[in-house]
Structure formats: structure tokens, C-alpha cells
Amino acid sequence: MSFSIPERSTLKGPNFIRAVFERGAGIPGFISFGIGNPAPEAIPVKAIQDAFDKLVHENPMLLLQYGPMQGDAHLAEQTLHRLVNTHHMNPDGQSLLISVGAGQLLGLVPRTVCEPGDEVYMDAYTFTSGINAVRNTGAIAKGIAMDEFGMIPEALDEAVKSGKGKYVYLIPNFQNPTGITMPLERRKAIYEVASKHDLFIYEDDPYGEIRFAGDYVPTFKSFDTENRVLYAGSYSKTLSAGLRVGFMFGPKEVVDVIQVLKNNCDGQMPLVTQRVVSTVLDNVSYDEQIEEVRRVYKMKWDAMYETFQQYASSKVHITVPTGGMFAWMTMPEDVDCDAFFEACMEHKVGIVPSGAFAADGIPNGRAFRLSYTVPTVETIKEGMKILGELTVQFCGK
Amino acid sequence: MSFSIPERSTLKGPNFIRAVFERGAGIPGFISFGIGNPAPEAIPVKAIQDAFDKLVHENPMLLLQYGPMQGDAHLAEQTLHRLVNTHHMNPDGQSLLISVGAGQLLGLVPRTVCEPGDEVYMDAYTFTSGINAVRNTGAIAKGIAMDEFGMIPEALDEAVKSGKGKYVYLIPNFQNPTGITMPLERRKAIYEVASKHDLFIYEDDPYGEIRFAGDYVPTFKSFDTENRVLYAGSYSKTLSAGLRVGFMFGPKEVVDVIQVLKNNCDGQMPLVTQRVVSTVLDNVSYDEQIEEVRRVYKMKWDAMYETFQQYASSKVHITVPTGGMFAWMTMPEDVDCDAFFEACMEHKVGIVPSGAFAADGIPNGRAFRLSYTVPTVETIKEGMKILGELTVQFCGK
Structure with a gap:
């Protein structure tokens, strides 16, 4: 055929x-x-091996049977605790979702919210799967001009005039591929453009914890007074990429829809990988x-x-x-x-x-x-x- | 907002x-x-614990770093070997894809092939996520009347007259929820209708290995002379559901597209779960x-x-x-x-x-x-x- x-x-x-x-x-x-x-x-490695040994031998049935669709509840608590206490995000009206790495979110977000022909704005040069996952939904992955501080607000403002805009995809910290970190003033200017046109912002922050020079820059999510930021993070760069554990934190009305669509369409996540991350977080100092x-x-x-x-x-x-x-x-x-x-x-x-x-x-x-x-x-x-x-x-x- | x-x-x-x-x-x-x-x-449990112990301690870096997008090559070989040798499927022109359980495929297939408004035909009563995952793409999950042998070919033939048909979703063995197994003659009749209208068949077979009475019925895929069957299987019911390892086997021209879309949109799968399944298959008699x-x-x-x-x-x-x-x-x-x-x-x-x-x-x-x-x-x-x-x-x- x-x-x-x-x-x-x-x-x-x-x-x-x-x-x-x-x-x-x-x-x-x-x-x-x-x-x-x-x-x-x-x-x-040692902390991860210890976590596997404990989990696999103490109560293996917790790993080997179907589990909760939302993923491991303790891991969700630990993750939320850090977002609120270390990164100063406001949990009111927000939901947290555990994912198979932050990579799963790259597809989940556009396929939940986009209609064919919608435009998603992103840095002119950005993470390959961030581009392709949008294209695969039938939406347009529209590149916006950058300077040394990242996406240029005026260029975004100009692009949005098409009237087809859905959201802005950004990697504000140590961007992939450019390594650029967007300064706070630029973040505020981008947020203002998003606000003016009622776009939401998908803040992808898998590298955010790995600052080795300069000063901490607050995330978009931490000053998200208008409740328009979906924040994505990952344990891939801080603990282990092979375990595939990421998360999304954002407005309940969107994240809960993404969660249900994920349950229906992607099925459950492996349990052992989530619980290994959770156990490592319990047993070592993440900082x-x-x-x-x-x-x-x-x-x-x-x-x-x-x-x-x-x-x-x-x-x-x-x-x-x-x-x-x-x-x-x-x-x-x-x-x-x-x-x-x-x-x-x-x-x-x-x-x-x-x-x-x-x-x-x-x-x-x-x-x-x-x-x-x-x-x-x-x-x-x-x-x-x-x-x-x-x-x-x-x-x- | x-x-x-x-x-x-x-x-x-x-x-x-x-x-x-x-x-x-x-x-x-x-x-x-x-x-x-x-x-x-x-x-x-014991075989799975042994596999974890071996993998986690022998070469942990193989589990903890990013790995091949296609998943574990040895597991793919083992899976293909069984499909060809035990279930008599012809590998010519086919590809095999490893997935996060067969559940991930329920969403991947319709979102790769369906346009909004396309019709997907399925048993009047079928697996909940099989229905919802189609709906979530904007396609129509159309129920087809069943009798004691499963989907009725004449009812399918009638429904296809809408001209909007894309594929037929079936669980021919020990169907969820009815427990019905479609006899060979009925499978051939359904295949004929699919052939007449050039529909493909998504044969979902997570329970197929668990026959405890009666005679083996050949899968659709085993007599797929026209290359129109996507066959999905799983290790969830035979080894462990919590590990989330499934697979799809079908025409290269479709499965390869699904694989690339999966890479772009869902990201990598955890490695340890795939390798535990693979190691168990190496170490125990699967039969x-x-x-x-x-x-x-x-x-x-x-x-x-x-x-x-x-x-x-x-x-x-x-x-x-x-x-x-x-x-x-x-x-x-x-x-x-x-x-x-x-x-x-x-x-x-x-x-x-x-x-x-x-x-x-x-x-x-x-x-x-x-x-x-x-x-x-x-x-x-x-x-x-x-x-x-x-x-x-x-x-x-």
C-alpha cells in the first residue's frame, strides 16, 4: 500500500x-x-548506584508494576520545593508535571496548544528539537533575531504583528547553541512584549543550575506576575541524562491539560528512573x-x-x-x-x-x-x- | 493571561x-x-534484580549518559528475532522501533499520520487511551460494531464509505476490554476490507503472548502480504509494566517517519529500563x-x-x-x-x-x-x- x-x-x-x-x-x-x-x-555515579541498589532490593514491586500516571509524588514535592525556595517561584495556581526528560516537553507543549499555522517564536538559532517539535505539529517555528543578549524584543514585537503568535520559546540561561544568558532587563523587555500581545512564554531551563561565573539572573517564572510562563527544567545536566527525568511548572489551567494529554497519548513513565533521582536527592546535597x-x-x-x-x-x-x-x-x-x-x-x-x-x-x-x-x-x-x-x-x- | x-x-x-x-x-x-x-x-523479580545489579555496577556510564535515539540495539535484535522466528513475521522492508511501553505508540501513530477530521476505525469498545489519543490529534475515533468474534467487517466497510478513513486500530488477541480473540477467518475478512479501501491496520498486541487456552491465531502482521500492518507489542505483560518497554514493527516507510518524529518530539528513552529487559531476555528462557x-x-x-x-x-x-x-x-x-x-x-x-x-x-x-x-x-x-x-x-x- x-x-x-x-x-x-x-x-x-x-x-x-x-x-x-x-x-x-x-x-x-x-x-x-x-x-x-x-x-x-x-x-x-556512586550515589546513583546506591539508589538503584536500595530501590531494586527493598521494594522492587514499587518499580515493576504500573504506578501513578503523574509520576512519583515525592520527586514532585522535592522539585517543587527547590523551585519555590531556591528559585523564588510562586506556587499559587501552578501545577508541576514530571516528564521523560525535558525533551518530552518540547513535543508536548506545542502539540497541546498549537493549531496548524500558529507561530511559535524562538531565537534565530536554538535547540534543534525545540524547532523540529514545533514544525511536526504543523505550527511555524519562527526565528527571531538575536544580539549578544539573546532575542531582540523589537524583532519579536514586529513578528507578532502577523496575528498568528501562540508563544515564545526561550532558553534564557546559557542558551543552546550560543551560550548566551539573557540579562534581567532583556527578560523584562521580552516579557513586556509577550504581555502586550498576550503570548505565553515557554522558558526552557535545562542548564540554569550550572552557572560557573557571573551573577544569578532571575528566571522569567520568578517574576511572572501575569501567570504566562511555563517553566521547564531537568535533572539531566545535574545528575544523569540517561535517566531521563525532567519537569514542567506553570499555570494549572495549561499544565493540567498537558498532563491529561500526556497520560492519554504517551502513557506512563518508567518508575525506577524517577525514584532513583528522588532517592539521590534525599541522600546527597543537591547543592x-x-x-x-x-x-x-x-x-x-x-x-x-x-x-x-x-x-x-x-x-x-x-x-x-x-x-x-x-x-x-x-x-x-x-x-x-x-x-x-x-x-x-x-x-x-x-x-x-x-x-x-x-x-x-x-x-x-x-x-x-x-x-x-x-x-x-x-x-x-x-x-x-x-x-x-x-x-x-x-x-x- | x-x-x-x-x-x-x-x-x-x-x-x-x-x-x-x-x-x-x-x-x-x-x-x-x-x-x-x-x-x-x-x-x-529475581531475574530483574539480577539484571539491575549487573548493569548498574558493571558499566554504569552506559546507563547514565545520553544513548542512541533508537534505543538499545541489542534489545531491538532480540525483539526482531522473536517476531520473525516465533511469530513468523517477514522482516523484508520492515523497521523496528523501541518505545516507552506500547502506550507511547498509541499517541505516536495517530499524531504522525492523521490530519484533523481523519477517521480511525476501532472496536466499539476498546482501550481507553487508544480512543483518547486519536481524539487528541483532532482525528475521529470511530467505533465499529462488534460481535462475538470482534469487529464486524461489513460494519467497517460501511463506515469507510465516508472517505475519511486513515487506519483500523485493533487488539485482535484477548481484546481490552472484552477479552475477545478474533478468529483467523475474521482477521482475513477485516484485512480484505482494509485492502479494498487502502487503509492500514494498527495491530496492538500487548497480550498476545499470554494465551492460556485454545489455539494460536496468526497475527495480521504474519499474513501482511500487502505491507499494510503496523504491529505493536510490549514487555509490560510478560516481564514488568513499570519498566515501560514496548515496540513497533512495520513498513519501513512509516515506522522510520514515526521514529524521526519521536526523536524530535519525545526525546530519548531511559536506557536502564531497556537494558534490564534485554539482559533478562539474555539470562532467562522467555518461553x-x-x-x-x-x-x-x-x-x-x-x-x-x-x-x-x-x-x-x-x-x-x-x-x-x-x-x-x-x-x-x-x-x-x-x-x-x-x-x-x-x-x-x-x-x-x-x-x-x-x-x-x-x-x-x-x-x-x-x-x-x-x-x-x-x-x-x-x-x-x-x-x-x-x-x-x-x-x-x-x-x-
Whole structure:
């Protein structure tokens, strides 16, 4: 038979991240700044093993039977407690939902709220699945111009004039892929535009806890006086990505609808993974664990940045992240970026071209994402020396 | 702000299963035939604990980092091997996808292939999430009349004349909620109607391995000469529901699209749960494990049926499942089913009214789902005596 599949279901951008991974896989000495995996040495392996041992042997039936659709109640309490007490979010009229990583939310939000043709505004360059998941609902993932502080409020205001706007998707802290953190004044300006046009804001904050420099910037959710922010977080970057535990916190009237749709359409989540996270949170100091993640990430970013400054062309710009996992390297206008990318691959250094992150209406661009979390400090220095020397070859001193 | 949420996202039937569960929870001596959980004593706890111990301690990093989007490759191999060798499915031109339980597929399939207004045909009474997940995409979950052999081909043929048909959703083995198994001739007749109108068939088979009486009936997928069957299975009923591991096997051109959409929109699955299933399959005889599940289920169904025959009104009909977890009890026409249900609840016996399973266009009906898997044999006998005596009170001897 011939299957007719709606076009929206097949829409996606180029998968450069995987392409880089696959080209590098199996090549001896290949140095990857491509994959956005957390640093393995910052995963609290022992605490996680202890949690598994306890749960699997103490009361295995709690893990092996169907459980509550909403997920683990204790984990929800622990999560809410941190959002309210550490991040100063107001719980009144809000609901919390546990998800299979923050990744599950990228699809759940647009497919709950969007109609085909609706516009979702996002940074010109943003997280690939954040773009594709919107496209797959039949909505439009519209890229909005950015500057060094992130999304430009005036550009958002202009785009919203189409009258098709549904919400704004943002990663305000240590953005993927640019590493940019939006300052508070900019957040307030964006919030004002959202307020003016009655859009809601999907604040995706998987990296928020991993600040290793500069001052804490309040989340949108913490000053959400008009109840228009859906806040998403994750334990993937602070504890373990493989466990797939994330959460969403926001207005009850929306989050409860998302929860029911999730129950109907996605089924239950595994129990053991949620309870391992919950048990680890009970047994270790989460603040100390996060400090350790920050320490490792800072050390690795410092190694990347120092080597970049030492070897790279002065004509190449790199963002200076104050947390998270990514930096964004922009090439001068006259350089052939495809050739530069190929030269890096030939010299066994993997970076991700900006086209991987380009929302609708945005060209490929002249930039590359560099992730510094997985390689060791030594390997980072080695790779950045190669990369830096290549920038000089292509752009001059 | 006021959130405008599309109506389709909020569509769902009454949640009678949960209502029965909640009314019974905490009542001492309450006997539930309501919840469709697997029998706890048939879960291979020791083998699962051993798998966790091995995986968590041997190479924890394999579980704790992001992994392959497609899921665990070894589990995919093991699953494919069984489908091909035990269930005689032809792998040519097919793909296999691992999912977070078969439950995740209930949403993934319609949201990949359906446009709003498309019709999905299903048994008049079928699995609640199978109905709701279609409604939530904006497609129509259209109930098709059934007889003792399941969906009636002529009724399907008639419904398809709307010209809006997309696919047929079926649970051919030990159907939820009726316990009916569709005989081979009926499967062929349904396949013929699907062929005539170029519909595909979504064959949902989570209970298929748990046959405890009668002869094996070949799956639709095993005689799918026209490449129009998407087959879904699960390890929830044979190993553990809490681990949430299911799979889909079908035409590459559809399953690969579903896989990519899943990657974009749902993110990765937990690794540990997939690898525990895979390790258990490596270390125990799956056939012997399934034999044990069948033995337990048969013993419990026999207890239910014998007690029913001993005490129930001759005017009440019950299906006789040859596997799976459910039987379907139909009341005579003149009985007040709401009053009967309330009487059961008052006498501390939980059953689920048919309205919980009614697809679009189907009335509540005069039937109840009975699940026999969780209570002990003693409790089943006790509950069925109460239930039987109540049927006599309401319907006469």
C-alpha cells in the first residue's frame, strides 16, 4: 500500500550534530566538540548506584508494576520545593508535571496548544528539537533575531504583528547553541512584549543550575506576575541524562491539560528512573552536587577559552558563556564556512555548523557550536589549538 | 493571561477506571476487578534484580549518559528475532522501533499520520487511551460494531464509505476490554476490507503472548502480504509494566517517519529500563517466563469463571477469554446498570462500566469489564460470589 503521511510529520532541519558524530565515530584521535553530552566525571555515579541498589532490593514491586500516571509524588514535592525556595517561584495556581526528560516537553507543549499555522517564536538559532517539535505539529517555528543578549524584543514585537503568535520559546540561561544568558532587563523587555500581545512564554531551563561565573539572573517564572510562563527544567545536566527525568511548572489551567494529554497519548513513565533521582536527592546535597558540576564545567570552559585566545584568529568571535555547555564561534564574512568545517573534520576536530540550529526563516549563518563538557582538559587544549590554527589559516592572524 | 487551548487537546472519555480505583482505595476489604495491572506474582523479580545489579555496577556510564535515539540495539535484535522466528513475521522492508511501553505508540501513530477530521476505525469498545489519543490529534475515533468474534467487517466497510478513513486500530488477541480473540477467518475478512479501501491496520498486541487456552491465531502482521500492518507489542505483560518497554514493527516507510518524529518530539528513552529487559531476555528462557504468566492467569481466570457459573444469574453473559487479562460481563436489557454498579461498589467489589471504553458514536452500553490478574484466587472467589449474588438480585436466577 502507499502511506500518505502529512508533510508536517516529516519536517525537520539537517541533522548536523549526528552527521558530525557519525563522521568522527571510529576515527582514532578524533576530538569532538560536537555532542552536547554532560561531563561524565560530574555524574554522581556512586550515589546513583546506591539508589538503584536500595530501590531494586527493598521494594522492587514499587518499580515493576504500573504506578501513578503523574509520576512519583515525592520527586514532585522535592522539585517543587527547590523551585519555590531556591528559585523564588510562586506556587499559587501552578501545577508541576514530571516528564521523560525535558525533551518530552518540547513535543508536548506545542502539540497541546498549537493549531496548524500558529507561530511559535524562538531565537534565530536554538535547540534543534525545540524547532523540529514545533514544525511536526504543523505550527511555524519562527526565528527571531538575536544580539549578544539573546532575542531582540523589537524583532519579536514586529513578528507578532502577523496575528498568528501562540508563544515564545526561550532558553534564557546559557542558551543552546550560543551560550548566551539573557540579562534581567532583556527578560523584562521580552516579557513586556509577550504581555502586550498576550503570548505565553515557554522558558526552557535545562542548564540554569550550572552557572560557573557571573551573577544569578532571575528566571522569567520568578517574576511572572501575569501567570504566562511555563517553566521547564531537568535533572539531566545535574545528575544523569540517561535517566531521563525532567519537569514542567506553570499555570494549572495549561499544565493540567498537558498532563491529561500526556497520560492519554504517551502513557506512563518508567518508575525506577524517577525514584532513583528522588532517592539521590534525599541522600546527597543537591547543592554540593551542582557545585561539582559547575567546577568541572568551569575548568573545561576555561581550558577551551584560554587555548582559543592563545591560538585563534583575532577576526573570529566567540561567546563567553557564564554557565552551561556551549560556546558559539562566529567567522568573519569573507570566509568559506563549509571549507572551514571540512578542514576541521580533516584535522579530526568536530564542531557543529549553525544551520543545525536555524529556526524557520533563518539562513545557515557563519557560526559553529562548540561543546566543552565531554573531552578532558588536555584534549580540549589539543583540539582548540588545532581549531585555532585553522582559524588563522582561513581568516588571517 | 487567558490560554486558548484547541478543543481536541481536551477531548477524553470518562475516566471510570480511575474513579473505581479511587473509590475503592483505602476501603478495607475492597476487591478490585477494575485495574488492568499484570499479576504481581508472575513478574520475574529475581531475574530483574539480577539484571539491575549487573548493569548498574558493571558499566554504569552506559546507563547514565545520553544513548542512541533508537534505543538499545541489542534489545531491538532480540525483539526482531522473536517476531520473525516465533511469530513468523517477514522482516523484508520492515523497521523496528523501541518505545516507552506500547502506550507511547498509541499517541505516536495517530499524531504522525492523521490530519484533523481523519477517521480511525476501532472496536466499539476498546482501550481507553487508544480512543483518547486519536481524539487528541483532532482525528475521529470511530467505533465499529462488534460481535462475538470482534469487529464486524461489513460494519467497517460501511463506515469507510465516508472517505475519511486513515487506519483500523485493533487488539485482535484477548481484546481490552472484552477479552475477545478474533478468529483467523475474521482477521482475513477485516484485512480484505482494509485492502479494498487502502487503509492500514494498527495491530496492538500487548497480550498476545499470554494465551492460556485454545489455539494460536496468526497475527495480521504474519499474513501482511500487502505491507499494510503496523504491529505493536510490549514487555509490560510478560516481564514488568513499570519498566515501560514496548515496540513497533512495520513498513519501513512509516515506522522510520514515526521514529524521526519521536526523536524530535519525545526525546530519548531511559536506557536502564531497556537494558534490564534485554539482559533478562539474555539470562532467562522467555518461553518459560511466559509459561509462568499463562499458568497464573489461567488459574485466576478459572477461579473467576467457576465462581461466576456457580453464583451468577443465567441472564448475565460473560465472555470466555482464552488469554490476556479481561472478561466482559453483559447485563440483560431491563436492568438498571448504574444501580447495579453502585450496588457492587457498596458491596466492595470494583468493576468498570463499559462507557469507559466506548469509542465515538457508541453508547455507554450494558456491560462491565472484569480483570482477574491482580487479586488472589481466594479473593477472586470471594468477590465473584458477591458479584454473582448481586446479578441474581438484579436479574433473577
